[in-house]
Amino acid sequence: MTTRLARTVPWMTVAFVAALLIPVVGTRFYTSVATDVLILGLFATSLNLLLGTTGLVSFGHAAYFAIGAYVCAIAMKTYDVPFALAFPLAGVASGVAALVFGFFCVRLTKIYFAMLTLAFAQIVWAICFKWNDVTGGEQGFNNVPYPDLGWMEALPGLASMRTGELYFYLTLVLVSLCLYILRRITNSPFGRILTTIRENPERAEFVGIDVRRFELAAFVIAGLFAGLAGALFGIFNRGVFPDFGYWAKSAEVLIMVILGGMGQFFGPLVGAFTLVALNQQITSYTEYWPLVLGLLLIILLYAFPAGILGTAADLVKALRGRRNA
Amino acid sequence: MLEVSGLRKSFGGFVATSDVSLSVARGEIAAVIGPNGAGKSTLFNLITGHIRPDAGRVHLEGRDITGAPPHYICRIGMGRSFQRANIFPKLTVFENVQAALIAHHGAATNLWSTARDFYREEADRLLASLGLQAQADVTSGTLSYGNQKQLELGIALAASPKILLLDEPTAGMSSIETTEAIRLLQRIAMERELTLLFTEHDMDVVFAIAHKIAVLHQGRIIAVGQPDEVRGDPEVRRVYLGEQHA
Ligand SMILES: Nc1ncnc2c1ncn2[C@@H]1O[C@H](COP(=O)(O)OP(=O)(O)OP(=O)(O)O)[C@@H](O)[C@H]1O
Numbered sequence: 001m002t003t004r005l006a007r008t009v010p011w012m013t014v015a016f017v018a019a020l021l022i023p024v025v026g027t028r029f030y031t032s033v034a035t036d037v038l039i040l041g042l043f044a045t046s047l048n049l050l051l052g053t054t055g056l057v058s059f060g061h062a063a064y065f066a067i068g069a070y071v072c073a074i075a076m077k078t079y080d081v082p083f084a085l086a087f088p089l090a091g092v093a094s095g096v097a098a099l100v101f102g103f104f105c106v107r108l109t110k111i112y113f114a115m116l117t118l119a120f121a122q123i124v125w126a127i128c129f130k131w132n133d134v135t136g137g138e139q140g141f142n143n144v145p146y147p148d149l150g151w152m153e154a155l156p157g158l159a160s161m162r163t164g165e166l167y168f169y170l171t172l173v174l175v176s177l178c179l180y181i182l183r184r185i186t187n188s189p190f191g192r193i194l195t196t197i198r199e200n201p202e203r204a205e206f207v208g209i210d211v212r213r214f215e216l217a218a219f220v221i222a223g224l225f226a227g228l229a230g231a232l233f234g235i236f237n238r239g240v241f242p243d244f245g246y247w248a249k250s251a252e253v254l255i256m257v258i259l260g261g262m263g264q265f266f267g268p269l270v271g272a273f274t275l276v277a278l279n280q281q282i283t284s285y286t287e288y289w290p291l292v293l294g295l296l297l298i299i300l301l302y303a304f305p306a307g308i309l310g311t312a313a314d315l316v317k318a319l320r321g322r323r324n325a
Numbered sequence: 326m327l328e329v330s331g332l333r334k335s336f337g338g339f340v341a342t343s344d345v346s347l348s349v350a351r352g353e354i355a356a357v358i359g360p361n362g363a364g365k366s367t368l369f370n371l372i373t374g375h376i377r378p379d380a381g382r383v384h385l386e387g388r389d390i391t392g393a394p395p396h397y398i399c400r401i402g403m404g405r406s407f408q409r410a411n412i413f414p415k416l417t418v419f420e421n422v423q424a425a426l427i428a429h430h431g432a433a434t435n436l437w438s439t440a441r442d443f444y445r446e447e448a449d450r451l452l453a454s455l456g457l458q459a460q461a462d463v464t465s466g467t468l469s470y471g472n473q474k475q476l477e478l479g480i481a482l483a484a485s486p487k488i489l490l491l492d493e494p495t496a497g498m499s500s501i502e503t504t505e506a507i508r509l510l511q512r513i514a515m516e517r518e519l520t521l522l523f524t525e526h527d528m529d530v531v532f533a534i535a536h537k538i539a540v541l542h543q544g545r546i547i548a549v550g551q552p553d554e555v556r557g558d559p560e561v562r563r564v565y566l567g568e569q570h571a
């Protein structure tokens with residue numbers, strides 16, 4: 001019964017409709033948290049194309065998030081480019097950066113690959129930090145304008161919504177679209193080839209796959225979607241700061257992926273939700289958030305290495321197995 | 326078909342392959358034998374592009390493939406299996422073969438279709454010919470070692486190679502498995518008109534199926550010829566066969 005239910009109910013549609021209701025039934029605070037979760041969820045999912053699918057550990061994924069955020073914000077504020085153009089431009093810029101950096105990174109393997117991604121990210125951070133005229137330097141790039149959302153008020157049910165709520169809907173649609181594309185890529189023949197690279201690059205090479213080229217393609221796609229997430233985040237945050245590209249940000253997104261489960265497509269989204277929610281809860285009780293995070297990670301790595309969604313999926317599978325037996 | 330000439334490779338000061346020349350004709354089943362550490366795997370790795378030779382040339386059907394990347398060598402018709410079963414352990418048996426088919430048919434750049442049913446029929450047929458159809462949905466890393474070797478053969482065959490290089494295809498198999506594997510190999514080579522170059526420690530296997538045998542000793546070929554000639558070669562008897570067939 002439950003298996004049939006699981007198959008017939010389109011869970012993704014249910015989740016989407018539930019998300020639509022957040023601004024209606026929730027407070028402004030919840031809407032803001034939900035926007036945060038969606039954007040970081042996309043960021044984490046983009047990283048998982050490298051980590052979970054291709055088996056590449058990047059310690060510098062925040063670089064592409066930051067590039068996207070700066071490009072979109074600067075285009076919109078400094079050059080008056082409309083969001084409809086600035087948003088894809090951010091993705092392209094991050095994708096191009098990923099192409100250039102990735103070209104060098106995929107020539108190295110394992111820990112050397114990870115170190116080089118980190119090195120490039122630190123360079124991006126340093127540029128954002130020092131290039132005062134363009135990025136605002138240490139002070140950040142502030143007062144990023146919201147896109148023109150007036151047209152959305154004409155849509156049914158949105159007439160009386162505030163800008164923040166309209167922006168949530170825009171984010172929801174764009175993130176859903178990006179996740180849909182990433183999911184198709186993950187399940188495509190190309191995605192299958194990426195998993196063979198994760199499993200055994202030597203063998204993948206000898207089924208006729210140019211492993212470096214495919215790793216680079218994955219790196220560019222991941223960078224592009226990280227850039228799109230960054231673009232959304234800069235506006236949501238009303239400002240872009242060098243910290244967006246700092247290694248701590250790269251570590252945070254890595255934690256989200258592992259927390260949610262890198263073996264599941266929606267694991268990183270669950271990880272983003274968990275981390276944001278926990279952060280909100282815990283920082284209101286104690287200032288020792290990093291300590292709590294550290295403990296949480298230790299428990300996770302020892303007890304639930306498959307992550308939250310991975311463990312849940314295993315549990316469901318085990319329960320079904322018992323029922324069928 | 327395959328022409329190897331003057332191949333040399335040293336690791337640091339150690340010469341693993343020294344002036345090796347060898348040719349394999351179309352449709353031939355050739356074996357490379359030699360004691361442990363003779364340089365058989367190194368020779369295979371030199372031919373398939375996994376390591377670059379210090380000197381010498383490798384030609385496949387007249388095309389110079391010396392130092393070419395493995396994925397290119399694979400694409401132009403060379404298949405191989407490794408000494409230790411080399412598969413995609415967390416993928417199912419079906420997915421292993423399917424991935425190889427995706428690569429072979431040039432579908433690897435398709436980012437939009439759903440991969441699940443790609444080349445299902447062809448993969449099923451291939452698995453059936455290897456006797457692995459019942460395990461199609463099993464995680465391949467949990468297969469017995471013998472079955473993993475069969476699967477690796479399937480991965481290699483998926484690319485419809487013209488020549489197949491097998492590094493100890495029966496290593497780690499029981500004697501029953503070995504017999505079956507060899508019979509299978511012979512059948513497939515016949516059906517597909519494959520050229521075969523393999524290494525093997527089991528002399529019964531070698532003398533049962535090889536048309537031609539090359540004996541490698543300390544990185545050099547010390548004898549090459551038909552099984553009878555090689556069996557009778559005094560040098561070979563001294564360094565190698567003598568140990569077992571005295
Ligand atoms: N990458 C390497 N670096 C250094 N030495 C190597 C390397 N690869 C192989 N060798 C050495 O080269 C020699 C030949 O090794 P190889 O694996 O080719 O032998 P083999 O004939 O395949 O042996 P076996 O029957 O045990 O598989 C060995 O002494 C080995 O230690």
Ligand SMILES: [Mg+2]
Nearest residue numbers: 365366367408
């Ligand atoms: Mg060997």
